[in-house]
Amino acid sequence: MAGKDLRIEFTSRVVTAQILPFGFLILIMFGLAIPPELLVVGDARRSVLEEVAPALFWLAVLLSALMALGRAFAVEAHDGNLDALRMAGIDPAGVFLGKALAVTAELVMVEIVLGLGAFVVFDAPLANPVMLAVTIVLATAGVTLAGTLYAALAAGQRARDTLVPLLVLPVLAPVLLGATLATRDALFDEPGVAGWSWTMLLAVFALLYVGVGTLAFGPLLEET
Amino acid sequence: MTISDSSSGAGTEAQDSAPQNAAPDGASTGDSTPANTGSRGTRRLGVAALLATAALLLFGLVLSPPEASQAEAVRLFYLHLPSVAVAYLGFFITMVASIIYLRKGSLFWDLVAGSAAEIGVVFSAFMLISGSLWGRPTWGVYWVWDPRLTSTTVMVVMYIGYLAVRRLELPPEVRSRRAAVLGIVSFLNVIVVRYSVKWWRGVHQGETVGLDTQMDGLQLFSFFVGLVAFMLIFAWMLIHRFRISWLRHEIDEQALAQALAERRAETNATGLLGRKN
Numbered sequence: 086m087a088g089k090d091l092r093i094e095f096t097s098r099v100v101t102a103q104i105l106p107f108g109f110l111i112l113i114m115f116g117l118a119i120p121p122e123l124l125v126v127g128d129a130r131r132s133v134l135e136e137v138a139p140a141l142f143w144l145a146v147l148l149s150a151l152m153a154l155g156r157a158f159a160v161e162a163h164d165g166n167l168d169a170l171r172m173a174g175i176d177p178a179g180v181f182l183g184k185a186l187a188v189t190a191e192l193v194m195v196e197i198v199l200g201l202g203a204f205v206v207f208d209a210p211l212a213n214p215v216m217l218a219v220t221i222v223l224a225t226a227g228v229t230l231a232g233t234l235y236a237a238l239a240a241g242q243r244a245r246d247t248l249v250p251l252l253v254l255p256v257l258a259p260v261l262l263g264a265t266l267a268t269r270d271a272l273f274d275e276p277g278v279a280g281w282s283w284t285m286l287l288a289v290f291a292l293l294y295v296g297v298g299t300l301a302f303g304p305l306l307e308e309t
Numbered sequence: 310m311t312i313s314d315s316s317s318g319a320g321t322e323a324q325d326s327a328p329q330n331a332a333p334d335g336a337s338t339g340d341s342t343p344a345n346t347g348s349r350g351t352r353r354l355g356v357a358a359l360l361a362t363a364a365l366l367l368f369g370l371v372l373s374p375p376e377a378s379q380a381e382a383v384r385l386f387y388l389h390l391p392s393v394a395v396a397y398l399g400f401f402i403t404m405v406a407s408i409i410y411l412r413k414g415s416l417f418w419d420l421v422a423g424s425a426a427e428i429g430v431v432f433s434a435f436m437l438i439s440g441s442l443w444g445r446p447t448w449g450v451y452w453v454w455d456p457r458l459t460s461t462t463v464m465v466v467m468y469i470g471y472l473a474v475r476r477l478e479l480p481p482e483v484r485s486r487r488a489a490v491l492g493i494v495s496f497l498n499v500i501v502v503r504y505s506v507k508w509w510r511g512v513h514q515g516e517t518v519g520l521d522t523q524m525d526g527l528q529l530f531s532f533f534v535g536l537v538a539f540m541l542i543f544a545w546m547l548i549h550r551f552r553i554s555w556l557r558h559e560i561d562e563q564a565l566a567q568a569l570a571e572r573r574a575e576t577n578a579t580g581l582l583g584r585k586n
Contacts, residue, residue, distance in 0.1 A: 234494070238474060238487050248477070252470040252491075255463045256498050259505035286505060297497065301490045304411060 091187050104156070104191075108149035108199045115141045116206055138207040139268035142199065143261055147228065149195050150188075151250050154232045157188050158240040177306045178299035181233060185298070188229040196221050212274035216281065220271060223287035224264035230294035231256050237305050263287045347549075354545045361538035368531040385443040387531050391539035392436040393461075398543065399429025400468060400496060407492030410485065416558065419485040422492050423475050424550035426468055428543060433465045456507040463506070464499045471495055 119134050119141075134141075200221070203209065211217065232253050239248040263283040270280025347355075369387040406422035409415075440458070441451040452458065475488045 238491055239477075248470070248473055251466070251473060255466045255470065255502070258463050258502050262505055286508070290501065290505075293497075293501070297494055301494065304486050305490055 091190060104149050104152045105195050105198055107152060108145045108195055109202050111145040111148055112141065112199065112202055112206060115145070132208070134207050135209050138203055138209045139265045139272060141207070142203045142268065143224070143264045145199055145203075146192070146196055146225075146264075147254070147257060147261065149199070150192055150228050150232055151253065153188050153191050153195070154229070154236040154253070155249055157184050157233065158236050177302040180306065181237075181298045181302040182295070184237075185226075185229045185233040188233060189225050192225050192229060193221065196225060209272050211272055213271040213280070216284065217268060217271035219284050220264055220267040220280075220287065223284055223291055224260055224267075226291040227260045227263075227287055227294065228257060230291055230298055231260070234294065234298045234301060234305075237302065259290055260287060263290070351545060351548050354541060354548070358538065358541035358545050361534065361541050365531070365534045365538045368527075368534045373527050373531040385439055387535040389436060389439040389443055390532060391535040392432045392439060394536060395539045395543045396429045396433035396436055398540075399425045399432060399547075400464075400499065402547075403429065403468075403471075403492045404496035407489035410489045411493075414482075416485075419489065420551055420554040420558070421547075422489065423472075424547055424554055426471050426475075426492065428546050428550060430465065430468050430472060431546075432539075432543070433461065433468070437462065437465065456503070460499075460503040460506040463502050467495050467498060 116134060119137065122133055123130050124133055124136055200217075204211070232249075235252040235256060236249050239252060263286040267280045267283040267287070269275065270283070365387060369384050373384070373387075375384075402425035403422045406418045406425065410418040410422060444453065445451050471488065471491050474491050475484065477484055477487075479487070
């Protein structure tokens with residue numbers, strides 16, 4: 086399932102040609118919108134942009150994720166593909182996990198490129214690369230697992246484009262929180278921000294949605 | 310009905326009997342499902358809700374004393390907290406009804422879930438408005454990034470999304486099943502969001518909204534009156550909302566049956582024409 090979606094992506098290049106530039110564009114727009122003044126944070130002096138860089142990065146990722154999720158179900162929207170998958174005897178849980186895995190792979194790739202871009206344009210330090218890597222993987226898993234479930238809820242009708250963000254974004258509030266704070270800790274290594282405990286929250290969220298998604302996908306795929 | 314009336318004048322063909330047969334059927338279902346959503350029970354409930362509201366006004370505005378630190382602003386509390394309780398009750402009912410719907414697949418529980426969520430959103434909107442009006446005199450601002458406020462607002466947006474899913478143009482069973490899944494998962498999300506946001510603010514500061522204010526007996530009783538009044542209003546609204554959804558469902562069914570009958574009549578007519586030619 087994941088392999089199929091990744092092969093579709095490999096041939097169509099929607100993620101590399103559209104979603105990735107879109108995410109980078111958002112980073113640039115943030116850079117334009119936010120004043121370049123310096124802030125005094127504790128002992129350190131940072132630009133406003135550097136200070137809010139983790140938040141901007143994750144917001145850009147969330148917006149890119151919405152596009153990638155829409156894409157994941159758009160490729161199945163035609164000719165009753167979801168029915169065909171069901172008739173092919175693929176377990177609904179397999180469809181769910183496969184979709185989520187494919188979007189995760191696409192999104193991690195987007196994040197690596199966006200992250201490099203953010204380091205360049207926002208001039209951010211990196212105190213703890215391991216924590217950042219763990220955060221990226223866990224947060225992305227959470228985003229795609231919950232996102233896949235909600236994209237499936239909105240799949241297959243006209244309102245999909247507007248409905249997916251409305252459904253997904255509030256649900257992803259904990260991921261945005263956890264990822265932003267863990268990334269802050271990974272970049273600035275500030276005392277008082279427990280980065281690893283936020284990665285724990287991200288892991289719990291992702292695991293929760295593995296469970297919820299595999300349970301819920303059966304009734305969702307039925308007769309859709 | 311009007312279609313069958315107008316066509317009966319010109320009705321010479323046998324197919325006209327189909328809509329006319331449908332009309333008495335419609336009338337007989339009209340007896341079992343009333344033309345308005347009131348009944349003796351809901352009228353009594355409505356009167357009880359009105360009386361309780363009057364009692365709330367009396368206790369909340371006249372009899373209960375102003376509070377020491379908040380002065381008159383404390384009176385908003387008698388509206389705010391009951392609306393919180395009722396909003397959560399509505400979302401809880403939605404979850405329970407969604408679980409039962411997924412097990413039984415009955416339209417009844419689907420409509421209950423939708424009705425309860427709708428009323429829950431109304432009351433949570435009221436909760437946010439009354440809360441911010443209360444916050445202005447007590448904290449000096451309409452809004453603080455407090456865990457309770459933040460997570461509640463996220464919750465309201467989630468249930469607005471739930472209502473949006475209920476309005477999707479899908480086959481009814483598919484839509485109901487999706488709504489039921491969402492109704493269950495949303496309640497789970499309320500808990501997750503609540504704790505993560507609490508933890509987030511817990512890192513920086515304690516909860517700003519504390520209900521540590523000491524209330525005397527009469528204030529507590531006024532709040533209790535408010536709770537009873539809001540519960541009655543909620544029950545009254547839920548029953549009516551459910552009946553409206555039910556009637557709408559019936560209308561859709563009848564419209565479908567009528568459209569089917571008309572198509573059938575059409576094909577009969579063209580069939581007859583074809584035979585004549």
